[in-house]
Amino acid sequence: MDRRKALKRIGIGASAGLFLPSLLTSCKDDEDPKPTIDYNGTVIVIGAGAAGLYTADLLVSQGIDVVILEAGDRIGGRVKSVRGFADFPVELGADLLKSQNSLFLQRIQAFNLTTVPVGAGRESIFFFNGQALPAADWQNHTDFVAAQSFINNISSYSGEDKTILQAAQDVGLDPSVYRLIEGQMAESLGTDSNKVGISGAKSSTNLSSNGVDIALANNPVEDIFFSVFNHLVERVNFNTSVTSIDYTGEEILIETNNGSFQGSKVVVTVPVSILKSNRILFVPSLPEPKMTALSRIGMTSAIKVFVKFNKNFWGQNVLKVFGGNLIPVYTSIGPEISVSNRTLMIEVFGQDADALRVLSDEDLKSAILSDLDQIFDGKASLNNDITGLIKMDWASDENIQGGYSYPLVGGSDNDRIVLADDIDARVYFAGEATSVQYGTLDGAFESGSIAAQNIITHIKEEKSQ
Ligand SMILES: Cc1cc2nc3c(=O)[nH]c(=O)nc-3n(C[C@H](O)[C@H](O)[C@H](O)COP(=O)(O)OP(=O)(O)OC[C@H]3O[C@@H](n4cnc5c(N)ncnc54)[C@H](O)[C@@H]3O)c2cc1C
Numbered sequence: 279m280d281r282r283k284a285l286k287r288i289g290i291g292a293s294a295g296l297f298l299p300s301l302l303t304s305c306k307d308d309e310d311p312k313p314t315i316d317y318n319g320t321v322i323v324i325g326a327g328a329a330g331l332y333t334a335d336l337l338v339s340q341g342i343d344v345v346i347l348e349a350g351d352r353i354g355g356r357v358k359s360v361r362g363f364a365d366f367p368v369e370l371g372a373d374l375l376k377s378q379n380s381l382f383l384q385r386i387q388a389f390n391l392t393t394v395p396v397g398a399g400r401e402s403i404f405f406f407n408g409q410a411l412p413a414a415d416w417q418n419h420t421d422f423v424a425a426q427s428f429i430n431n432i433s434s435y436s437g438e439d440k441t442i443l444q445a446a447q448d449v450g451l452d453p454s455v456y457r458l459i460e461g462q463m464a465e466s467l468g469t470d471s472n473k474v475g476i477s478g479a480k481s482s483t484n485l486s487s488n489g490v491d492i493a494l495a496n497n498p499v500e501d502i503f504f505s506v507f508n509h510l511v512e513r514v515n516f517n518t519s520v521t522s523i524d525y526t527g528e529e530i531l532i533e534t535n536n537g538s539f540q541g542s543k544v545v546v547t548v549p550v551s552i553l554k555s556n557r558i559l560f561v562p563s564l565p566e567p568k569m570t571a572l573s574r575i576g577m578t579s580a581i582k583v584f585v586k587f588n589k590n591f592w593g594q595n596v597l598k599v600f601g602g603n604l605i606p607v608y609t610s611i612g613p614e615i616s617v618s619n620r621t622l623m624i625e626v627f628g629q630d631a632d633a634l635r636v637l638s639d640e641d642l643k644s645a646i647l648s649d650l651d652q653i654f655d656g657k658a659s660l661n662n663d664i665t666g667l668i669k670m671d672w673a674s675d676e677n678i679q680g681g682y683s684y685p686l687v688g689g690s691d692n693d694r695i696v697l698a699d700d701i702d703a704r705v706y707f708a709g710e711a712t713s714v715q716y717g718t719l720d721g722a723f724e725s726g727s728i729a730a731q732n733i734i735t736h737i738k739e740e741k742s743q
Pocket residue numbers: 324325326327328329330347348349350353354355356357370371372373374375376518519520521547548549552557558580581582625672677678680681682708709710711716717718719720721722
């Protein structure tokens with residue numbers, strides 16, 4: 279049997295060569311491929327984001343019947359790309375890969391797509407005490423040096439747990455540096471410094487990945503999803519929002535706004551905001567340890583904005599601008615992926631995002647211009663203007679309701695492990711919030727991989743009994 283025909287028979291498409299080399303090489307010419315696992319049940323996957331799609335892909339590749347329920351009308355979840363706004367694909371959700379060992383990076387490399395390290399050789403500007411200067415020019419300023427040292431030492435923090443802002447206050451940092459801390463921390467952790475717990479945050483992948491972020495040079499991240507997971511689309515029930523999961527009986531009963539479904543196992547990959555909002559009723563309710571873990575994980579508003587200018591006034595070689603009153607960090611898209619290099623990206627979370635949410639696009643443009651004018655001494659609006667703005671408010675997407683998960687005070691990586699635990703080898707959990715690499719695509723993929731492996735192990739155990 280030829281390779282393409284074999285792929286069709288076992289229900290896998292573009293991703294096969296990437297995920298299943300062993301299955302394909304074991305397929306002899308004179309025999310049809312059979313499912314690796316002969317399982318009569320159906321696995322229901324809830325959510326068609328990175329975690330749900332990867333779980334489904336791994337299960338389908340083993341011949342397991344999978345049905346995907348997705349509340350929205352598209353696959354990708356917090357991956358969303360836009361072409362045509364700028365001279366590069368705009369990523370309204372995930373854009374950077376945080377690790378060289380990324381499962382997703384391996385997929386990208388298998389497609390021979392060009393990736394670029396972001397920010398190598400560029401420098402950041404710190405707006406502080408009324409001046410916008412690179413870090414090197416602030417090295418004699420005690421308050422600035424103390425703030426940077428505080429940030430650098432978060433990963434080795436060993437004191438009592440508290441918010442990062444509280445910790446900054448307790449070590450006596452001058453309030454003038456709080457905005458710099460906000461810019462550097464919020465971007466890494468996806469929330470305000472007065473919400474995130476320092477003990478839980480210290481192991482965050484996003485903190486430790488500084489300097490090795492990798493971006494696709496030309497291709498939208500969403501396109502990779504469409505290519506890799508295209509074969510799963512026929513299994514997705516779109517606009518199907520799960521309202522309850524009843525796992526009291528032998529079959530698990532799932533109610534949605536679009537009818538009822540039954541499965542022998544279910545994988546829940548919805549954002550933690552949805553789990554915390556009780557939008558899905560679990561019968562019986564989730565076990566106490568899981569509820570406790572959930573209470574220690576937060577998710578706040580997130581807004582991503584891209585602003586195009588007539589000209590680049592911040593500097594061709596600038597990576598980030600920290601310390602704005604309105605926006606604590608601006609990121610210059612930069613020459614690695616934008617030839618014109620005239621676009622700034624804004625990624626704000628929590629209170630800063632809430633402040634932007636209420637503004638119309640026109641008011642937002644004016645507010646950004648005056649924020650940047652303050653930092654750059656009027657240069658933002660001098661013979662210059664914003665020629666385009668695109669905004670994604672993730673909190674207003676009712677199926678996402680925020681940015682990504684972060685540890686609250688008292689939280690630790692153990693909460694992720696508890697949240698990921700399955701219930702009786704029937705109800706499984708995946709998604710970025712269930713991974714110690716939370717807040718990342720890598721974490722979402724890893725969680726999907728673990729859920730799929732656990733399901734496969736449990737099915738094999740059940741069959742051998
Ligand atoms: C602004 C922003 C920037 C980011 N930047 C990066 C980055 O640079 N690098 C990086 O690695 N990561 C980044 N991330 C994080 C990354 O996008 C996420 O970690 C990852 O995409 C999460 O995948 P997931 O499958 O866990 O969840 P999602 O992608 O959220 O998928 C969950 C799915 O569940 C669906 N759903 C919700 N409720 C229901 C229901 N009741 N019934 C059925 N379906 C439901 C949703 O519609 C959604 O499609 C960013 C995220 C945001 C928001």
